[in-house]
Amino acid sequence: MLKAFESGADGVAIVRCNDGTCKYRGIAHRVNARVDRARKLISMLGIEAGRIEILSPVSGGNGNQYADVCADFTGRIKQMGLRNNKL
Amino acid sequence: MIIGSQKSIDEIWNMVQDFKKVLVFGCNTCVAICHAGGEKEAETIAALLRMRAGQEGKKMEVNHLGVMRHCEPEYFDPVIDEVKKYDLVLSTACGVGVNFLSDRTGNVPVYPGLNTSFYGAVEAPGNFVELCAGCGNCILHLTGGICPIARCSKTLMNGPCGGTNKGKCEISSDVDCAWYLIVERMKKLGALEKLSEIQPPRNWSTSRDGGPRRVSVEHIREYEKQEEQKAGK
Ligand code: SF4
Ligand code: SF4
Numbered sequence: 301m302l303k304a305f306e307s308g309a310d311g312v313a314i315v316r317c318n319d320g321t322c323k324y325r326g327i328a329h330r331v332n333a334r335v336d337r338a339r340k341l342i343s344m345l346g347i348e349a350g351r352i353e354i355l356s357p358v359s360g361g362n363g364n365q366y367a368d369v370c371a372d373f374t375g376r377i378k379q380m381g382l383r384n385n386k387l
Numbered sequence: 388m389i390i391g392s393q394k395s396i397d398e399i400w401n402m403v404q405d406f407k408k409v410l411v412f413g414c415n416t417c418v419a420i421c422h423a424g425g426e427k428e429a430e431t432i433a434a435l436l437r438m439r440a441g442q443e444g445k446k447m448e449v450n451h452l453g454v455m456r457h458c459e460p461e462y463f464d465p466v467i468d469e470v471k472k473y474d475l476v477l478s479t480a481c482g483v484g485v486n487f488l489s490d491r492t493g494n495v496p497v498y499p500g501l502n503t504s505f506y507g508a509v510e511a512p513g514n515f516v517e518l519c520a521g522c523g524n525c526i527l528h529l530t531g532g533i534c535p536i537a538r539c540s541k542t543l544m545n546g547p548c549g550g551t552n553k554g555k556c557e558i559s560s561d562v563d564c565a566w567y568l569i570v571e572r573m574k575k576l577g578a579l580e581k582l583s584e585i586q587p588p589r590n591w592s593t594s595r596d597g598g599p600r601r602v603s604v605e606h607i608r609e610y611e612k613q614e615e616q617k618a619g620k
Pocket of ligand 2: 538539541543546547549551552555556557564566567
């Protein structure tokens with residue numbers, strides 16, 4: 301996640317399965333914890349925590365729905381504007 | 388093991404901002420277990436410093452590296468020449484590692500990336516508790532395995548103070564009273580009467596008050612000397 305921001309990303313989407321639909325057990329809270337940590341870390345640099353989002357389409361195999369959540373995310377980041385403190 | 392916690396990125400930045408080539412050097416033993424200073428954390432700090440340098444318009448090369456321990460030469464010797472190529476080493480080892488490494492990096496300064504806190508154990512994932520203060524004269528056999536030096540806020544040696552309150556210490560209701568724990572434990576062990584033995588004032592010279600401490604294991608030192616003689620050193 302940090303690497304993406306270091307490379308100049310304006311937002312980072314972490315895409316994981318919906319709670320309860322993943323074939324790996326108990327993965328959601330681990331992903332959430334890592335994302336929370338990364339949000340805190342970027343905040344320390346003055347980058348808005350909201351620039352990292354977790355997206356959870358019902359299934360990665362469902363192309364349309366996957367495209368929709370990604371498009372929504374891009375819209376939200378565009379609304380936030382470009383990061384003004386890029387490298 | 389030794390427990391530490393990371394310094395804030397602002398504090399670290401203030402220390403390192405005037406250097407051009409910085410190595411964030413992780414230690415993969417104790418401080419990796421408490422998620423403060425292992426190679427993974429070193430990598431994260433390095434990324435944050437690179438971004439911060441970019442934000443501040445400073446030209447700075449920041450890399451990371453990790454070895455198993457900073458407190459034993461055999462672990463960092465293989466990379467010491469690489470380490471010495473930097474202007475500054477930000478060590479995320481405990482204070483022991485920073486001291487030890489600092490003596491061995493020639494002109495390159497070694498700064499601390501962590502605040503070293505205590506000797507502790509993993510109570511639960513992410514929770515670390517202080518259990519020993521390294522006093523140099525252990526009396527845990529007299530106190531049911533519960534250390535009154537590290538775990539009683541007043542380091543009392545002969546029973547609780549008047550502030551003990553329903554198992555909690557008077558400094559905070561979140562802190563267990565060590566002497567309450569000791570009494571309960573000794574009851575369970577059927578050894579409560581042992582506590583009526585009065586502990587005389589302690590000789591703290593085995594602890595911090597006796598100056599820097601050193602332990603030499605004679606048979607190992609003897610063996611090493613013989614090896615050195617054989618090698619003609
Ligand atoms: S009595 Fe001393 S050595 Fe033993 S646990 Fe307590 S501080 Fe550590
Ligand atoms: S309340 Fe218990 S732990 Fe706290 S200072 Fe008194 S004896 Fe020590």
